[in-house]
Amino acid sequence: MTDVQLQPLPQYPVAQAIKERRSIKNFKNKPVSLEVIEELLDIAVWAPNHKIREPWRFIAYVEDGRKTLIQLLKREAESNKMGKPMKRAKIEYLLAIPAYLLVIMPEDPRPKVWEEDFAAVSAMIQNFQLAAWERGLGVIWKTDDFIYSPQVRQAIGVQPGEKIVGMLQIGYPEAVPKAQQRTSAAERLTVISDANSMLTEEEFHIPLSGENLFMNLPSTSKAEAIQLAGEKLVELGYVGESYIESMHEKELTKSTYLGNGICTPHGSKQAKESVVQSGVAVLHFPEGIDYENGERVYLMIAIAAERMFHLDVLRQAATMFEDKVQVDKIMASDSKEDFLRKFEEIHRETRVL
Ligand SMILES: Cc1cc2nc3c(=O)[nH]c(=O)nc-3n(C[C@H](O)[C@H](O)[C@H](O)COP(=O)(O)O)c2cc1C
Missing domain, CATH: 3.40.930.10 (Mannitol-specific EII; Chain A)
Structure with missing residues (x-):
C-alpha cells in the first residue's frame, strides 16, 4: 500500500486557514460592518451542536456602540483598582478596535448538556475566526475577568443561567503576530x-x-x-x-x-x-x-x-x-x-x- 501524497496546503483551504489564522491584537483603522459580522455568524453557526440546541446568542458592538461597552469595561476596571482611572493609552487601544462581539450561552444545570453546549459554542467561535480569516479579517477571543462581573453582566442584560463565553475583538489586521509553534500531535497520540x-x-x-x-x-x-x-x-x-x-x-x-x-x-x-x-x-x-x-x-x-x-x-x-x-x-x-x-x-x- 502506498501512502497518499498530501497536496500542497492551498489545495486545502480549510487546513490553510486553520494553520495560518492568528489571534490579532492590532487592527487597521477600518470599520467592520454589521453585515459582514452577520454573514460570518451565519457561517459559524453551522458548527456541530448536539440536538441542534444552537446554544448561543450574541451582542455586537459596532460604530459608536463600542463606546457603551468600553465605558462598562472602564468602570469595571476602575472598580477593581479602587477608583484608579483607566490609562488613556488603554482607552485609545480599546477604541481602535473596530468591532466587538460577545458570545453568550445558556448554562444548562445538567453537566453533560452544559459541556456539550460549551463545546458547541467553542466550535462555533473557531468557525467564526476561520471564516473571518478567510475574508482577511482578524479576531481575538478574549476571556478577561469582566465576563464574570455581576455589574457588567447586569448592565448588558446577561441573565442568571447564562454565561459569557468570550468577547471577540474583530477588525482588519494591522500586524499578524508570529505563530507560536504547536507540538506534533504524534507526541500526544496513542495508536x-x-x-x-x-x-x-x-x-x-x-x-x-x-x-x-x-x-x-x-x-x-x-x-x-x-x-x-x-x-x-x-x-x-x-x-x-x-x-x-x-x-x-x-x-x-x-x-x-x-x-x-x-x-x-x-x-x-x-x-x-x-x-x-x-x-x-x-x-x-x-x-x-x-x-x-x-x-x-x-x-x-x-x-x-x-x-x-x-x-x-x-x-x-x-x-x-x-x-x-x-x-x-x-x-x-x-x-x-x-x-x-x-x-x-x-x-x-x-x-x-
Ligand atoms: C478560550 C480562549 C480564551 C482566550 N483568552 C484570551 C485572552 O483573554 N487574552 C488574550 O490575549 N488571548 C486570549 N486567547 C487567545 C490565545 O492567547 C491565542 O489563541 C494563543 O496565544 C495562540 O495564538 P494564535 O491564536 O495566534 O495561534 C484565548 C483563546 C481561547 C481559545
Whole structure:
C-alpha cells in the first residue's frame, strides 16, 4: 500500500486557514460592518451542536456602540483598582478596535448538556475566526475577568443561567503576530492498530513460551539483571539495542517493582520507536536479586511494548501474582515445562470472568 501524497496546503483551504489564522491584537483603522459580522455568524453557526440546541446568542458592538461597552469595561476596571482611572493609552487601544462581539450561552444545570453546549459554542467561535480569516479579517477571543462581573453582566442584560463565553475583538489586521509553534500531535497520540489491544482482561494472555523464559539465573545486581533482560528482548527480536539504555533510565525515574518479588522493567515512552514487536522476556532468579528498599525480586517480566501492550501485561501480572502463594507456587518450578504449566494454571485460576 502506498501512502497518499498530501497536496500542497492551498489545495486545502480549510487546513490553510486553520494553520495560518492568528489571534490579532492590532487592527487597521477600518470599520467592520454589521453585515459582514452577520454573514460570518451565519457561517459559524453551522458548527456541530448536539440536538441542534444552537446554544448561543450574541451582542455586537459596532460604530459608536463600542463606546457603551468600553465605558462598562472602564468602570469595571476602575472598580477593581479602587477608583484608579483607566490609562488613556488603554482607552485609545480599546477604541481602535473596530468591532466587538460577545458570545453568550445558556448554562444548562445538567453537566453533560452544559459541556456539550460549551463545546458547541467553542466550535462555533473557531468557525467564526476561520471564516473571518478567510475574508482577511482578524479576531481575538478574549476571556478577561469582566465576563464574570455581576455589574457588567447586569448592565448588558446577561441573565442568571447564562454565561459569557468570550468577547471577540474583530477588525482588519494591522500586524499578524508570529505563530507560536504547536507540538506534533504524534507526541500526544496513542495508536491502537492491533487486535490484541482490544482484548479484554479475560482474553489477554502474557505471551510466554519456552523461547522467552529464562530459568535458574544466578543472583546478580539489579542493574545487571535489567541489562540481561534487555539483551534477551534484543535477542528475541522485540527491540533494538537502544531500548536497553532506556530501560535503565526508566528504572531510575520510576521503579517497576510490582510487589511480591516481581518486577516489570520496560523502556520509556520515547523508546517506543526502538520496539519492533510487542513481547516479554521472563527471567527467573531462584535466589532472588536485591531490588530496592530491601525487596528481593525473583521474577522479572521485561516488557517490549508497542502501544497499550505493557498495560495489558502489567494488569495481568498484577492479577496473577496478587497473592504471594501464586508466586511461591511458580518459583518452586523445577523445569521450563513445569513453570509454563503452572503459569497457565495461575492464569486460569485468577482470570476475571
Ligand atoms: C478560550 C480562549 C480564551 C482566550 N483568552 C484570551 C485572552 O483573554 N487574552 C488574550 O490575549 N488571548 C486570549 N486567547 C487567545 C490565545 O492567547 C491565542 O489563541 C494563543 O496565544 C495562540 O495564538 P494564535 O491564536 O495566534 O495561534 C484565548 C483563546 C481561547 C481559545
